[in-house]
Amino acid sequence: MLRPLLILLLGSLATVASAQDSKSESQRGRGDLPAQGDGGFPFVLPTQKPERPLSAAVERIYSAYPAPRPEDNELYTRFKYTPLVGFDDHGGDGTVSRRDPSKVIFENGKYYVWYTKRDTPTPPQGPDGYTDSIPSSDWDLADIWFATSQDGFTWREQGIAVARPEKPLLGWRSVSTPDILVWKDKYYLYYQGFKEASGKRGDDCPVAVSSSDSPDGPWTPHHQVVIPNGAPGQWDQFSIHDPYPLVYRGKIYLYYKSDFDGDPNLVRMQGLAIADDPLGPFEKHPLNPVINSGHETTLFPFREGIAAFVIRDGLEHSTIQYAKDGVHFEIASIVSLMPNAGGPFIPDAFTDTRNGRGITWGLSHFTNVSTWDKNHAILARFDCDLSLDLNDPAMKRTGDYHKPDVFFRQGLSSQQKVRILNENKKLTEP
Ligand code: AAL
Numbered sequence: 001m002l003r004p005l006l007i008l009l010l011g012s013l014a015t016v017a018s019a020q021d022s023k024s025e026s027q028r029g030r031g032d033l034p035a036q037g038d039g040g041f042p043f044v045l046p047t048q049k050p051e052r053p054l055s056a057a058v059e060r061i062y063s064a065y066p067a068p069r070p071e072d073n074e075l076y077t078r079f080k081y082t083p084l085v086g087f088d089d090h091g092g093d094g095t096v097s098r099r100d101p102s103k104v105i106f107e108n109g110k111y112y113v114w115y116t117k118r119d120t121p122t123p124p125q126g127p128d129g130y131t132d133s134i135p136s137s138d139w140d141l142a143d144i145w146f147a148t149s150q151d152g153f154t155w156r157e158q159g160i161a162v163a164r165p166e167k168p169l170l171g172w173r174s175v176s177t178p179d180i181l182v183w184k185d186k187y188y189l190y191y192q193g194f195k196e197a198s199g200k201r202g203d204d205c206p207v208a209v210s211s212s213d214s215p216d217g218p219w220t221p222h223h224q225v226v227i228p229n230g231a232p233g234q235w236d237q238f239s240i241h242d243p244y245p246l247v248y249r250g251k252i253y254l255y256y257k258s259d260f261d262g263d264p265n266l267v268r269m270q271g272l273a274i275a276d277d278p279l280g281p282f283e284k285h286p287l288n289p290v291i292n293s294g295h296e297t298t299l300f301p302f303r304e305g306i307a308a309f310v311i312r313d314g315l316e317h318s319t320i321q322y323a324k325d326g327v328h329f330e331i332a333s334i335v336s337l338m339p340n341a342g343g344p345f346i347p348d349a350f351t352d353t354r355n356g357r358g359i360t361w362g363l364s365h366f367t368n369v370s371t372w373d374k375n376h377a378i379l380a381r382f383d384c385d386l387s388l389d390l391n392d393p394a395m396k397r398t399g400d401y402h403k404p405d406v407f408f409r410q411g412l413s414s415q416q417k418v419r420i421l422n423e424n425k426k427l428t429e430p
Contacts (some may be wrong), residue, residue, distance in 0.1 A: 045069060066322070071396045074358065075307055075320050076333035077384040078395050084363075084379055086147070086155040094123025094374035097138050098145070100177040100242070100296065101343035101363040102189075102380055105215065110148045112215045113343060113363055114161055114189060115379060116176040117145040123375045127199030132261060136197040136365065138375055139176040144191055146215075152345070153382060162189055162210045162219050169223050170208050175199055177296075179343070180215075181245040181278055182350040183250065187212045188278040189219060190226065190243035191253065191310025204229075204238045205258055209279065226280050227256060227273055234290060235260045236271060242341070244297035247304060247350045248326050251276055255297045255308075258289075268295050268313040272327065291329050293317050298342035300349065300386075307386070311338040320386070327349055336400055338380040339364030358387035 041058070042050065049062035061068040070076040102114040104256040122164040130136035144162040147155040164175055169369045171193030175261040194207035207227035229242060230236035236258035245254040252275045261267040269289035273282035293314020297305055305324040310316050318338060321329040344362030360383060367377040385395035412420070 047072075050208075064331065064383055068321055070333065070398050071393065073333050073396075074388060075302070075322055075386060076396060077320075077335060077386050078397060078400070079335070079337050079339060080154060080338075080383045080395070081339075081364075082381040082383070084155055084218050084381055085153060086149075087157060087379060089369075089376060090119075091373060092376065094370075094376045095120055095337060097142075097376035098379050099138065099365040099367060099377035100341045101365060102179045103244075103343045103349060104152070104345040104362055105180055105182065106345070107215050107349070107351075111152055111345065112146060112180075113150055113379075114144055114146045114178040114180060115363075115365075116142045116178070117160075118376075120143040123373065127197070130197045130199075136199045137203070138377055139192075140174050140194070140198050142174045142176045144175050144178045144189065144194065155379075158216070161217055162191065162221060165221060165223065168195070169221075170195065170206075170225060171221070175208070175339075177242055179242070179244050179297075181247075183247065183252065183278050185213075186278070187215055188245070190245060192241060192243070193225070200237050202262075203241070205240065207240045207243045207256065211278065222279060227254065227282055227335070230258075230284075235269065236284075242297040244299060244301060245278075246301060246306065246346075248301065248354045250279060250352055252282075253306070253326055254282060255291075255299055257297055268293070270294055270297055270308070285327060287327060290323070290327050291318075291321065294327075296341035298339065298344060298347045298362075300359050301346055301353050302358055302386075303356055303388075304354055305356070307332065307356075307358070309338055309342055311340060311342075340367065341365045342382060360385060360387045360390055 045068060065073060066075055067073040069257055087098060097118040098115050100116045104111050104113050116139050118141060120141050122134055124135045124137050127136050135141045146161045147157045149155040162175055164170055173196055174194040176192045178189050181188040189210045192205040194205045206225040206229050207428050209226045210221040212219045227240045229240055239259045241257040243254055243256050245252050248262055254273045255270055257268055257270050259266045259268055270291035271288035272285040273292050275282040291308055291310060293316040294310040295312040298309035305322055306326040308321045308329060310319045312323050318335060319331045320333045320335055322332040323329040342362050342364045344359040346359055348356055362382055363379050364382050365377045365379055368375050369378050385392040
């Protein structure tokens with residue numbers, strides 16, 4: 001009885017052994033195939049990487065992400081949006097625009113936010129249509145305004161924080177895209193300072209700074225470039241956009257975006273500049289750019305590192321990324337409907353935390369709200385669950401359901417329709 005069993009066992013071992021020898025290099029390297037009859041990948045998703053050969057895709061959920069499923073991934077979230085109350089955009093005629101909100105801070109019992117506000121006789125008229133009073137772009141001929149709120153939904157516009165200075169001072173053409181830093185009980189606003197109309201050569205500007213002893217101002221502009229453009233030939237030679245300071249490892253880590261290349265399209269990446277003093281000097285990180293995709297900057301301390309929204313542009317758009325050291329960013333999750341120009345409320349943005357708790361809401365913007373001939377932007381509120389202190393399962397589900405018109409509005413252009421018609425014709429030609 002024993003003998004036939006032994007023969008069977010030896011037989012199957014021999015089969016496995018010979019199969020071993022005949023495997024291709026890649027097959028051998030990629031983890032061996034599961035043993036015959038091991039019943040396949042388990043029905044219940046293991047929380048830890050199972051001791052079995054895995055495909056690249058399944059291997060990745062255990063090696064490349066904070067958790068193997070979105071529900072448990074603290075850096076995965078859905079985003080939910082709420083219109084704001086309290087802002088008048090002049091009937092949406094394009095003459096009044098609010099955009100690129102700063103981070104939100106809570107002081108004196110209320111929330112504060114700063115943003116770009118344009119109030120011009122006409123909507124933007126493009127790089128060939130601007131004058132001293134007619135804007136080229138939605139953020140041209142703008143000032144920096146601020147608003148306050150008790151609840152983050154209803155806002156009261158308070159007025160100008162930083163106005164365009166007299167020509168030829170830095171920012172005389174436009175000051176825009178502000179962000180806030182609180183350092184040693186003083187307040188600093190960093191913003192884009194335009195010395196020419198945006199779009200003349202490109203969206204070219206360095207970064208300027210103003211300071212104040214109170215979030216209500218008055219703000220003192222320092223009329224000096226604090227984050228300079230890069231040297232000729234460098235990625236950030238023309239534009240330093242979306243300055244975004246955080247306090248990290250005892251210093252000011254200021255992230256920024258730049259537009260470069262342009263053939264066929266502009267490439268957007270993000271860099272880092274570090275300083276011990278809000279007025280600089282800022283040292284640009286030798287490894288810049290540190291984020292290879294994205295558009296407006298949105299970042300927050302998370303655990304011992306820094307997390308970043310990587311929206312809209314580039315290979316890794318629509319991802320949330322994480323760098324344990326604030327420099328080497330890796331994809332932590334893939335998300336949808338990300339906030340444009342997100343300015344989150346980050347309680348530990350300036351506390352030099354070693355254990356960032358994350359975020360649950362902020363303000364963002366929607367650009368070109370109606371039509372190009374009335375081009376303007378509005379602010380909005382976003383909510384999410386990227387917090388170690390919140391567990392909102394509704395924010396951890398995947399799969400947004402959009403009505404057909406959302407897709408149909410992304411319709412074909414007339415050129416694309418002609419191409420398709422010609423392709424069809426080719427099929428029917430004899
Ligand atoms: C925004 C930001 C910067 C650009 C322009 C206004 O989305 O990236 O601020 O200059 O667009």
